Amino acid sequence: MPLVSTAELVTDAQAARSAVAAFNVITLEHAEAIAAGAERAGRPAILQLSENAVKFHGNRLAPIAAATTAVARSSTARLALHLDHVTEVDLLRAAHPEGIGSVMFDASKLSYAENVKATADAVRWGHERGIWVEAELGKVGGKEGEPPLDAHAPGVRTDPREAAAYTAATGVDALAVAVGSAHAMTERTAALDHALITELRDAVPVPLVLHGSSGVPDTEIRRAVAAGMVKINVGTALNTAFTGAARAFLEAHPSTVDPRKYLAPAREAMTGTVAHFLGLLGPLGLPESGATSSPC
Template sequence: MPLVDAGGLLTAARARGGAVAAFNVITLEHVEAVLEGAGRAGAPVILQISENAVRYRRDDPLPLARAATAAAEAADAPAALHLDHVRDPELLRRAAEAGCSSVMVDAAHLPYRDNLAACAAAARWARANGLWIEAELGVVGGKAGEPPPDPHHPAARTDPEAARAFTAASGVDALAVAIGSRHAMTNRAAALDHRLLVRLAARVPVPLVLHGSSGVPEDELVAAVRGGITKVNIGTALNVALTAGVRAALADDPEVVDPRRWLAGGRSAMAATAARLAALVHHPPTATAGGAATTPDG
């Protein structure tokens, strides 16, 4: 089906108390795997192309974006296209051309006033062009080789009152918050501050976003969605699955040279990961009286 609007997906997810899984894609295999997984899960997804992925694709967002658009048209599950972690203003303004319905402005590394100014300007531009803008407040480290900060240091956490004021002043449509996750984690050991999340959800009127979700255990992800997270960003988990699948295929047949034969296993592994995580956040399990979890039908 044609690409859908990311804002509509997030608004609907928030209304029903669930979330949308947003997967960072780098290759066509990523795109195909995410869409296959979404179809299996019966869940909508957001395909995310980051500024780093654009740089890898020789500074042009269009080839991957147009491939994603074509793949989504042939898919069963609703999918939106999002431009992620954008610092370059010129790239930001190519979002609509690329078919994106939302953009994440990456300015949280700047001082508060500069972050606010950058996001407010982006929000004004986005509103005039029919796009949603996501911002970030707090420190979710580990991006692009940055040394990871301590995600549990008070200075790294998003303050609820600052988040309320930032959202109101900037006019952004979604806010990524720092509650204990970190980008690029290959082990699932992040511990989230759920009490802080409850306070943030009570103060911030727009959908909340969790970055660095690949490092968050599944029970923590479920609790985060139940606590108010509406968009769950996932990237490294796909890459872990892809790499493991490729390594296994090459180990099984060291003489193979046809990339289709070793990429297929990686794509299948990513599809399984995408299906599991998309279903998990779309219909987060509920706790029974005995403490076990049950998953709603659908």
């Protein structure tokens, strides 16, 4: 199936008062698992390549983007390709030649004024080329290379009035907000500020994005969608499933040297995790009240 755009999937989800899940791709097995999980769940999904994943692949976007695109196009699910957490302008500008139709430009480490200027420039450049641009306001901690950050510390969460001013000044198409989640969580213990999500939904005219969803319990994700979150980002949960399955296989078969032997169960574990998170969104895009089991 041809790639669809992130803009289309987000717009459809918002119209249905639902959300679309976006999953991080690191290896080919990640991309295959996301596509298979979306097919299993009967739902669309977004495949995300982060700046850190591109660095892992030798700072070369083209090979992993081409492989991910090929996987998506061979799937029967509606899938989009997104470039996530871009801080380098050169990588931002590499998205268009690779056919990537959406980018999350991350200037959240900068001061508010610098964030606005850098993001507005990125949005202007992207919109001239038909690229949908997401940005971040607030501090969603846990990013690689950053010190630990308390998601509930004063000044960390996104302020609704500042968010309204920010979206107007930058022209972004979606806004990632800090409401209690954190990146790289391996335990699903995050407690979200659902009242704040509702305030942000009412304050800004663009869809809201939840980063760090791997650490958010099922019930919290469903409540977040009901409160107004439209794009749900998942990364670490896939890596936890991948590594757990690979480790279990190698512990049971310590003489194994063929990577296919342990990559197959690792990929299947990720597939189950993808299907689980997609299942939280419920049929017809409506948040589901059941399905409380943990992901694989």
